Amino acid sequence: MKKKIQNKKRRWLKIVLKLVILGVILVFGFVGSIYFGLWGKVPSRTDLVDLKQAEASLILDHNEELLGKYFVFDRSIVSFNDLPEYLVNGLVATEDARFFEHDGIDYKSFLRVFFKSVLLQDDSSGGGSTITQQLAKNLFGRKQYWILSMPINKIKEMIVATRIEDVYDKKDIITLYLNTVPFSENTFGIESAAQRFFNTTTSELTLSESSTLVGTLKANHSYNPRLFPERSQFRRDVVLQQMQKYGYIDEAARLKVSNQPIEIDYHKFTYNEGLAPYFRENVRKQMTHILDSINDATGSTYDLYKDGLKITTTLDNTMQEYAEQGMSKHMERLQNQFEKGYGSNAPWIKDEVMITELTKKLPEYKRLQKTKLSDSQIMDSLRKKSKKPLFTYQGDTIVSVSTIDSLKHYLKFLNAGFVALEPKTGAIRAYVGGVNFEYFKYDHVSMGKRQVGSTFKPFVYTAALESGMDPCTYISVKEVTYTNEDDWTPSNASGDEVDPYMNYSLEKALSQSVNTIAVKVLDQVGIPNVVNQARKMGVTSDLPDVPSLALGTAELSLMELTAAYTSYVNESVPSKPYFIEKIEDKSGKILYEYKASKPMQPAFSDNTRQTMIEFMKATVDEGTAKRIRSTYGISNNMAGKTGTTQDNRDGWFMGITPDLVMGSWVGNDDHRIGFSNTSIGQGANSALPIVANFISALNKNSDFNSITHAKFETPSAIVLEALDCNPDKRDGFFKRLFGKKKKEKAFGE
Template sequence: MIKKILQKKWVKWFFFLLVGFVFLGSCFYASIYFGFWGKLPNKEQLSSLKQSEATQVLDKNGRMIGKYYIYDRQPITYEDLPKHLIDALIATEDIRFYDHDGVDNTSLLRVFFKTILLRDKSSGGGSTITLQLAKNLFGRKKYPVFSTVINKLKESFIAKRIEDIYSKKEILTLYFNTVPFSDNTYGIESAAQKFFNKTTQQLTLSQAATLIGTLKANHSFNPRLFPERSQLRRDVVLQQMVKYNYISTSRSNQTMSQPIRLDYQHFNHDLGLAPYFREEVKKELVNILEKYKKEDSTTYDIYKDGLIVYTTIDHKIQSMAEEALKEHMVVLQKEYEKSFGNDAPWKNNSDLVKNTIKNLTTYTLYKEQGLTESQIEDSLSIKKDMELFEWKGNITKKASSLDSIRHYLKFLNAGMIAIEPTTGAVQAYLGGIDYRYFKYDHVSQSERQVGSTFKPFVYTAAIENGMKPCTYFSTKEITYTNLGNWTPKNSSKEEDSHLNFTLEKALSTSVNTIAVKVLNEVGIPKVVEQVRKLGIKTKLSEEPAMALGTDGIKLNELAGAYASYVNNGKAVKPYYISKIEDKKGNLIASFEPQIAEKPAYSEYTKQVLLEMMKSTVKNGTAARLRTSYNLQNEIAGKTGTTQDNKDGWFVGITPNLVTVTWVGNDNYNIGFKTTTLGQGANTALPIFAKLYQKMNLDSTFDSITKSKFEETPKNILNDLDCKPEKRDNFLKRIFGKKRKNKKFGKAT
């Protein structure tokens, strides 16, 4: 009977087809094994797995403030993995993990019969943790045919080789270090820090189950985007743990009753803490690493080599500074816009808008294409959905490029740097109001006119060259005939032809006419020489108006110069990086403070200037620190306001922290409407004040907030002990020479 059946033609054909199918299948299988579809990693390659690792940027206390990466990955060891995290993974992804050799044949049979034949989607998949690891390590490629089958078979070969080389603990460690989580995050440590601001060791059962739950579908179960869906998935993980006796039902129920609470950390470059600082550190890091080589003589890659960068910044001070800036700028921006009303230049000044358009890359491209001005304007007037920055919360609306220009022209920007005066270590760094929309860094890039914050350098040169602190100068305006009849004016009501101020009174109340007179008497060359000793390298105009701060100086340079007044006369160069280590903790480079070798002036000059700037806070232009903000800290300082109220400045000096703040419009054609609104005491000083209010409430900063200036010697107090102002006597007022103009000393 069987012989007759075998002799039938269709049986022979079936037999030949079956043999042929098996033969072709074997060839196909062999072609994958022997690398026809791409070479498989051998045991040697698998034994030395290398993955791109994110460079970590840490604050002075070792707290992470950011990363540089292509893939956000941060490796850890098996000992860092809490048991409930491992249990959650195995219960959810691979319950027979400890029993199979990389491929779970039992699961594959279940998939074939239940999922494929019976269409039961609830039966689960056949992928193991080791198979997933193979996919995580080597990815998948697209092939002209049978892509899924080829990739699955390749992964099975790799998985079995991994199992031959590594222990189960090592496989789990590799898996947790490479598995992708939500928001382009690779590895459990990066995910724990991003979503919960914790290390992996600190993850609770709920947090661990939440992250394991996202592995099924990173986007769909992203706890940031879909909290309710993520919580349901977390509960499935907990139920799986109960099913396989990893946790009790009561513990599961208790955990499921808790909502997911994220403490999300933005480690992408545009968001998170100190984005301007991180960008500046990155620039320095790239330059530094050009001088160093790895053991294999290749250069370091900040995006792949898992470096650890220790910076000088203080996470808490930076956070407080950012809060202070935002609190103040929200109010100031509102007042700023209100002051212009319907006459705002960004609304009515067509020339301003047109000139701004010409700075656009898009405009240049259109010009190169031969478009006319009207055609370019038409193209830039096309509306589309656009997200626009607003302090009260970003808005999305239909807007054109022209609308966007007008919108952003209205915004005030700000910058701030706070440094340790004895070393130059930067404690806080704010380059602007929002890095996403305002990339220009006002700490290290911008050179804005510094206004009256330059005056202390003039007075320093005067005292250093023998001028007595109680020297009196008239507040009277003078026209300098050899300077095109230039007449420096005071912004305050100090104009009185017979009123005379001491240097202390003149500086603390920021009298322009006297600053120019002091410069004239000391001489421009000596002032320039003094400024250079203070570490300021910016080119100076070397003109009389220099006394009023008409030159542009960077915030970081200004901070380094002012540090000298509480650093024995020595200027410092602000620095950001203290040391760099490789991923194993080996030191690559370390950095020491850059402090001037010699004092820029005498101890006497330092003490005199410090007393003058204390007066600025006590009863001068910065008095609102005491009256409005009720700060009782020991503070010296200087306000600054530039011509036409374009820039507002404040430099705050305390014994252990020097802070420089600036506020203005990025477009230099737009100033404040009034001096009352635009003066540094109103624009820049409040950021400093609010920062110190916050720091005063935190005992962590007692070394800064409760620090005291060194006691001023009696001889200096005696030299400053004179009436701050005096009027000309009766005879001088009646018969004194009425000089309406004067020549300014030559800058030789």
């Protein structure tokens, strides 16, 4: 009996032994199949020597402060020397305490996880993956192999981890890991995470900030410090406890940080959000052309979204913040004025013909049209309500609206553009293409062309001075009917001739923006001469060959108009606006550097330039732009010109200081919708405040004293003598008695 039992045991032992051997063979065979690539290639040591990861290209302002990024994955690379010691220690203490002891695989942790997690189903055992294994996963990702996904991916990562340890030292591995690991909100790499959540660089991270970011690695959504601050703080404190446990910090240091709440300074760099999105979109477009030319010339393959390029632009981040804040502050107030001005008679409410026309241009209407629905069925479908986010100045709001409701909502919004140019170089220092890039993509600085109104008048007066007209030439404010122009009778903005017997000097005529005189000056100078003058100042858009050109019926972009005005403070030469200073690759090699093209010839004489500045200084001091002094208290040396177009559709203001030329435009995207009245729609009320808010902010910052304290040059003795006259004079008694009240003539006679 005893012998039978022994034989039975031997048979079972043989079976078990065979099963063990078979199991070992299967395990080794399975591992071998992975090792030799039967489940997909495993990166070799050669593959690991030159790891190339997609890296975000950085957009910098002219002071090399971060402005934004272009990326597939939001990743920026840093070196080991940039990593604070407590960041590295916190990572090791929390993720892989024996990191400096193992060669890529921590067998103690591996066995613990295997027995507790796999055999005992104990979830508290931890992950078991070393930092090096996690790096392998970050670099090469994981693939799906159905039920075998976990073991195959784990074994692959273990193989790759040992190879990484052969190729790189521990510092390199830590650096590679922190440059590739995903943090909260799809942010890749420690530098991008530091910038996004704390608005700082990696090297400047504090102990608390470092611990917070390390803590998010366990579950980057659940421990997102922006979304879940209390949960994130709890996890940060766990990291600090681990650091104390392994001797990296003492209890006093842990308690000091643990007693502090997490303070984030959130900055998101996305296509729609962040600083200067319209400007960044222009830079992106230019980068595409520049890189294409570099790649074609050198045989390179530079990629804006993957190659970690550094793009230094002309923008000034602080100026840009002031510009965006100044526009937003004003436009919210103006929008309220605009809507109240119309009340219940607003065209986006009452004009059914226009609304129907716009509805039929919607992509959704065209899509439904292809399904052979009738017009009434399509309109019924577009009236169905659903929850949608809508833009408001108080913040986006989710409301139940139909497609047509949404169209009406956006139809009522005014839009705006603002640009500030350095006149001597053409460098763009601030650029706001619209009120909100996410909802209004159209760029009103570079893309949009609108009638410029009275901001065209300086071209007329410049041409007049160049033709030899004396600044003290007096011209009557009387209305004139031009018989060969369909009996056209241009009138002044007020609609009244305040005193039909008054005559204004050119300075007063421009500063008060008198329409009747502007047309008469154009008549005397000739349309061809005025067009030629505008061309010399850099205007390339079509200019209509009609007398109303004097009143600004030409359509120009804000950028084109502002660039032309730079000639008044750039030795009579218009500057050429530009966006990009230089482009460097990730190693610092300069790929492109802006070189100014040969400057244009002076557009007019220096005497004319000085005279025109005096004319436009009078516009600001006592003319149509005087509220920049009276209402906004701007005392800077400044010249400028307001503009308002027919039916109050567009408001303009051009502001000139010795070292900065600014242009602003305001109007509705639909040309048919103007302001309800001139008091709201005139450029002095609609566009001027954007420039005023911007300058006010600059004045409060001493860093911009060189700009805000700059003085215009004193005009020459010749110019001062030419301007030495009364601004106006009244017709004498006999001229008033026998002169005609209204003269009729042919334009150009």
